[in-house]
Amino acid sequence: MKLHDIGEFGLIERISSGTVNNPEGLVAGIGDDAAVLKTPGDKNLLVTCDMLVEGVHFLPKRITPYQLGRKALAVNLSDIAAMGGIPRHALVSIALPIGLALEYVDELYRGLKDIAQKTGVNVVGGDTVRAPILIIDVALLGEADPTTVVFRGGARPGDLIMVTGNLGASAAGLNLLLRDDEASLATAGEANKIVIKAHLEPVPRLAESRVIAGIRSATAMIDISDGLASEVNHICRISCTGARIWADRLPILEATLRVAESIGKSPTSLALYGGEDYELLFTIHPNLAGDLKATVEKATGTPVTVVGEIMPPEFGICLVTDGRLEELQAKGYNHFGGA
Ligand code: ADP
Ligand code: MG
Numbered sequence: 075m076k077l078h079d080i081g082e083f084g085l086i087e088r089i090s091s092g093t094v095n096n097p098e099g100l101v102a103g104i105g106d107d108a109a110v111l112k113t114p115g116d117k118n119l120l121v122t123c124d125m126l127v128e129g130v131h132f133l134p135k136r137i138t139p140y141q142l143g144r145k146a147l148a149v150n151l152s153d154i155a156a157m158g159g160i161p162r163h164a165l166v167s168i169a170l171p172i173g174l175a176l177e178y179v180d181e182l183y184r185g186l187k188d189i190a191q192k193t194g195v196n197v198v199g200g201d202t203v204r205a206p207i208l209i210i211d212v213a214l215l216g217e218a219d220p221t222t223v224v225f226r227g228g229a230r231p232g233d234l235i236m237v238t239g240n241l242g243a244s245a246a247g248l249n250l251l252l253r254d255d256e257a258s259l260a261t262a263g264e265a266n267k268i269v270i271k272a273h274l275e276p277v278p279r280l281a282e283s284r285v286i287a288g289i290r291s292a293t294a295m296i297d298i299s300d301g302l303a304s305e306v307n308h309i310c311r312i313s314c315t316g317a318r319i320w321a322d323r324l325p326i327l328e329a330t331l332r333v334a335e336s337i338g339k340s341p342t343s344l345a346l347y348g349g350e351d352y353e354l355l356f357t358i359h360p361n362l363a364g365d366l367k368a369t370v371e372k373a374t375g376t377p378v379t380v381v382g383e384i385m386p387p388e389f390g391i392c393l394v395t396d397g398r399l400e401e402l403q404a405k406g407y408n409h410f411g412g413a
Contacts, residue, residue, distance in 0.1 A: 077410040085410065105312065106226050107156035107297055108216065118223055120216035122153040128207040130409075136251045136259075139178045141274045142210065143185030149299065150214040151193055151278035152352040156297035157225075158287025159218035161280070163198045164190065166212050169205035182210070193280060222287040224295040224356070229313035233293055233357040235382040236367065238282045240325045241302055242341055245348020246333040247273030253337065265329035276352040281374045286356055291366055295356040301349040301406025306382070307391055308404075309357065316389035319346075319382035319402055346393070349407045357384055 077085060090104040101110035101118055108122035126132055126146050137145070147164060154161045166186065170179065190197055195214070247269035251259070262270065279297075286292050294313055296305045302319070310317050324345045334341040358366055367378040385392075393402040 081411060082409040101220070101223075102225060107153040108159065108214075110157065110218070110223055110225075116220075117217040118159075118220050120154055120157050120159040120218055120223075121213070122150055122216075123211060123213040124149045124153065125209060125211040127209050133251070134208065135256070137274050138185075139181035140185035140188075143182035143187075144189045145185075145274065145276060146210040146212050147186050147189050147195070147214070148276050148278050149352065150212045151189070151195075151280060152276070152297040152299065154214060154216035155278050155280045155283035156295055156354060157216070157218055158222050158283050158292075158295065159216040160284070161193055161195050161214055161216040163196045163215045164212055166197055166200035166210070167202070168200070168211075169203050169207070169209035171206060171208060172204055174208070193278075218287070222290055224287055224292050225312075226294050226296050226309050227312040228293040229309050229315050229357040229384045230293055230359075231315055231384050231386045232360065233384040234360050234363045234380050235306065235317060235319065235355065235357055235384060236363065236378055236380050237298070237302070237325065237353050237355050238279050238370070238376050238378055239351070239353045240327045240330070240377075241298070241346075241351050241353065242324075242326050242334070242344035242348050243269045243272035243330045244276065244350040244352075245273075245301075245344040246330045246337070246339070246341075247271070248348070248350070249337050249339065249344075250333065265332040268327065268329040269333050273350060276350065278352055279354045279376065282370055282376050282378075283354060285370045285373045286354065286366065289366055289369060291362040292356040292358050295354060298351040298353045298355055299349060300408070301347045302351075302355065302381070303346045303393075303402050304349070304404045304406030304408075305355050306402065309355070310384075310387075310391050313357075313384070314387055316385035316387050316391055317382055317402070318385055318389070318392045318394050318399070321393055321395040323379065323381050325377065325379040325381070342395075346402070347406050
């Protein structure tokens, strides 16, 4: 059997057996946005890591080193946000081709340090090695109050599914970056600039997460790294539920609509399957949804939108378009394709 026969998530499941040898200190291990560990104090420790690999996650000609360093930490901050936590300390490992200009590494760290400073994160260590391609791997530690940490597994039938911000802009931006040459990217129009920025400079939803976790009414939460469809499937699998997503309620920017049209892609597909939005998706009892939406929007200025509803497991996971139902497949980004 090959990796593509089981896919990234099948592989993670396979790896995860036999990994817990001392369950006492563990609240949640493999399977959520970050591991949740007990500490001698009154807080839980959150731990997550994410790696950016040249040629897989980025093309050096399409992202500046400043943006790359910033993004390497931003995607990890998003995983801490997905648990309702506060990021604290980072370890940064870099693999560098030997001929790389020193200024490139300086810029990489300038981007990383800028977002670390803005979010109050210390860089406390890491590793530096030589490799044929550039790789940045950040391990991030955070903390959360055990009573407010939000897992992927608590969604219940009847809960509404809500997302922060907007969906699909990052995927639209990636399409442009892969299609256009440097000259046309440099002279891109306003809509193109907005979506390219969404892809290269994602904003982790830390402030929104603190409000959502603080109110303690969300039943499950995840960040949207692989696409809404994939994340809804994760929530439903772990929560043992079904779900329906209303296609006409997906929050999509005007700029994304325009770029989608210009590149001949469906904006709904970009929003569902594109990924790298780094928005938060969470579920909540319908009676509490209106208040939470108003509180998050007032505190952060970020819009919150109801995009669907958690259903009983026998309903399955469906997309509703003009009253028509179809299965919502988890066909977001998956490193090995397959299942
Ligand atoms: P995310 O998209 O939120 O970063 P991933 O899909 O990368 O999450 O990972 C899902 C879960 O699997 C996480 O709990 C992560 O820590 C775990 N995981 C991923 N790769 C491995 C691995 N090689 N060994 C052990 N656990 C892993
Ligand atoms: Mg995540």
